[in-house]
Amino acid sequence: MSSLLVAAIGIIIFILGYRFYSKFVAEKIYRLDPNYLTPAHQYKDGVDFVPTNKYVVWGHHFTSVAGAAPILGPAIAVYWGWLPAFLWVVLGTVFAAGVHDFGTLVLSVRNKGQSIGTLAHRLIGKKAKLLFLFIILILVLMINAVFAWVISNLFISYPASVLPVFIQIPLAIWIGYAVYKGKTKMLLPSIIALVVMYGVAILASNIDFLQIDVVAYFGGEGAAGLFGMGAVSSAFLIWIVILMVYVYIASTLPVWKLLQPRDYINSHQLVVGMAILYLGLLFTNPAVTAPAASSASDVSWFPLLFITVACGAISGFHGLVSSGTSSKQLNKETDARFVGYFGAVGEGALALVSILAVITLFPSAGDFTAAYSSFAQANATGLGNFVEGASQLANGLAIPPGIATTIVSIIVVSFAATTLDTSVRLMRYIIAELGVEYKIPALSKMHVATSIAVILSAVLVLLPEGSKGFGSGGYLLWPLFGTSNQLLAGISLLLISIWLKRQGRNFLVTLIPMVFLLIMTLLAMFNQVLFQWSWFGSDANMLLFVLGAVIFVFAVWIIITAISTLTKNDIKES
Amino acid sequence: MRDKFKTLVQWYDEMLSLPHRSEVARELRDEDDLFMLLLYSEMVGIPNPVYYYTLELYPYMLEKFHDWHLRMGMEKSPLDGIRCC
Numbered sequence: 001m002s003s004l005l006v007a008a009i010g011i012i013i014f015i016l017g018y019r020f021y022s023k024f025v026a027e028k029i030y031r032l033d034p035n036y037l038t039p040a041h042q043y044k045d046g047v048d049f050v051p052t053n054k055y056v057v058w059g060h061h062f063t064s065v066a067g068a069a070p071i072l073g074p075a076i077a078v079y080w081g082w083l084p085a086f087l088w089v090v091l092g093t094v095f096a097a098g099v100h101d102f103g104t105l106v107l108s109v110r111n112k113g114q115s116i117g118t119l120a121h122r123l124i125g126k127k128a129k130l131l132f133l134f135i136i137l138i139l140v141l142m143i144n145a146v147f148a149w150v151i152s153n154l155f156i157s158y159p160a161s162v163l164p165v166f167i168q169i170p171l172a173i174w175i176g177y178a179v180y181k182g183k184t185k186m187l188l189p190s191i192i193a194l195v196v197m198y199g200v201a202i203l204a205s206n207i208d209f210l211q212i213d214v215v216a217y218f219g220g221e222g223a224a225g226l227f228g229m230g231a232v233s234s235a236f237l238i239w240i241v242i243l244m245v246y247v248y249i250a251s252t253l254p255v256w257k258l259l260q261p262r263d264y265i266n267s268h269q270l271v272v273g274m275a276i277l278y279l280g281l282l283f284t285n286p287a288v289t290a291p292a293a294s295s296a297s298d299v300s301w302f303p304l305l306f307i308t309v310a311c312g313a314i315s316g317f318h319g320l321v322s323s324g325t326s327s328k329q330l331n332k333e334t335d336a337r338f339v340g341y342f343g344a345v346g347e348g349a350l351a352l353v354s355i356l357a358v359i360t361l362f363p364s365a366g367d368f369t370a371a372y373s374s375f376a377q378a379n380a381t382g383l384g385n386f387v388e389g390a391s392q393l394a395n396g397l398a399i400p401p402g403i404a405t406t407i408v409s410i411i412v413v414s415f416a417a418t419t420l421d422t423s424v425r426l427m428r429y430i431i432a433e434l435g436v437e438y439k440i441p442a443l444s445k446m447h448v449a450t451s452i453a454v455i456l457s458a459v460l461v462l463l464p465e466g467s468k469g470f471g472s473g474g475y476l477l478w479p480l481f482g483t484s485n486q487l488l489a490g491i492s493l494l495l496i497s498i499w500l501k502r503q504g505r506n507f508l509v510t511l512i513p514m515v516f517l518l519i520m521t522l523l524a525m526f527n528q529v530l531f532q533w534s535w536f537g538s539d540a541n542m543l544l545f546v547l548g549a550v551i552f553v554f555a556v557w558i559i560i561t562a563i564s565t566l567t568k569n570d571i572k573e574s
Numbered sequence: 575m576r577d578k579f580k581t582l583v584q585w586y587d588e589m590l591s592l593p594h595r596s597e598v599a600r601e602l603r604d605e606d607d608l609f610m611l612l613l614y615s616e617m618v619g620i621p622n623p624v625y626y627y628t629l630e631l632y633p634y635m636l637e638k639f640h641d642w643h644l645r646m647g648m649e650k651s652p653l654d655g656i657r658c659c
Contacts, residue, residue, distance in 0.1 A: 045641065047603055048596060050592075052588075053588065055589075056589045059585070059589030060589050176594075180598055185587060185591075186590050186594065187586065190590065254597070255593075255597050256594055256597040256601070263593070
């Protein structure tokens, strides 16, 4: 089957979803009012609340939500065949993610630009907000552990990508200072930075000396390393320690010094990456070799598919961005449809191309099945397969395979690193907020909170022994990431439903995806926590059991509180 | 066509600078807040040796003071001596 046809079907559904479904939701359900005074105008302060052009807000929103997760999830989910992953990404984007991202944006706009956490407090109560904070805390902790492993793994597998990624740091600091002190424009310096990075990538791909291959420094895969461990485990340890030191510094610096200029460079990488992949697809039109549905599966697609593809179909994290920053910048309420819904469509398009890169990689269905022989195998090699598949597409644009692989791995590492920085920073804020709520002032100190965040993440990634040995604790946690992220999305949809009901409007458009998502997530979680990770489970793991059980109990608690709020009819809000 | 391309590049640049600009503005605002706290310090019980000199700045600071107390979540001025709204 032609991959171009699959892409075209997906894109047409996205377009129809945006053109008709989002219009219906905007006009009949959310009832957007072009004359409504948005928080950007109401509280205009030139800092957080700034009325901004809708295309600009969309671009900012999209680059904030698009990271490594919409690539990683689909690359693993094709384990059940390409069709289920494709259908969930396309239909999930149109009927769940679009409504969710759009809804959290509208809800926040109608409530002084407040974030989802604050709105949970207002709509359900203080206890719900605290539980919500705990779920987000565990979620970001997992992201730290997972992404530290993902980056270390990519550095070990693709040593040519190390130098260009590290060169990005001084370049970003230079841009930050140039813009802050010199008030120069950002576009040209960040494009120069990107060109330098890719130039170094080309050099590093061809010159062995420029490849920072820690495993080779120890004498290759079989050789002995530090503290009686093998070379690969030692390399993991070294990379994770370096990454943890880096995120500590990055998350305590003012954001304009490093994080934001790095985000600009990464925004270009997102544009370049998507352009390369879709153009590569257009020019080469590779055949889909993976089976549409895979019968040989040790883990059932139901309900696990819906939590494996988290970002890319629907993601709770998007609600945090929608209600955190985008809602404060909306010029007109009617722009919410373009920013929120079309933002989700952009993310869906990224997930779609991730699926296509993987399912066109292998020469035959047999090779695909061999590479995706078990769910554990899919988890371990999914991202590597994406890098290979994407570089094969880039090869269609006459980019040599070695250079294409390095550039794709740089893009993935950069996205993962941005997510890592942001989530460590977010974890610091949450720890500080909990410190304030529970009257432990020491926790609200920047270095105390950051140290707790970094040490907990490092312990989590290093302590447990994963299937790939030392350092793969983060990889063990990936299934938990999907569930807690989807829970967050489900709870956000619940909040929108409560709000819609109080307005006396039809709330089925958010209630149906919410019920679907919460049932799938809780079912998957219940199955995993009880039958897989508990002491009598098939794959006993106390760490996952405890974390999973805590999230499960908190989630059920919030949902019960929220449903009792939903069924009450007493409060009417404006 | 050329104009459209220019607008597109402008939007792209604006999209990149949006968070950066607000972060720099936030830093400057924090500095301003600190400066204002020093000016109004004696009203919150912190002795200010240069009180005499700062007194004449108050009329110029009123608008900023109003923005500050709104931002801090106080509908009305928290200081008895200064009623800006």
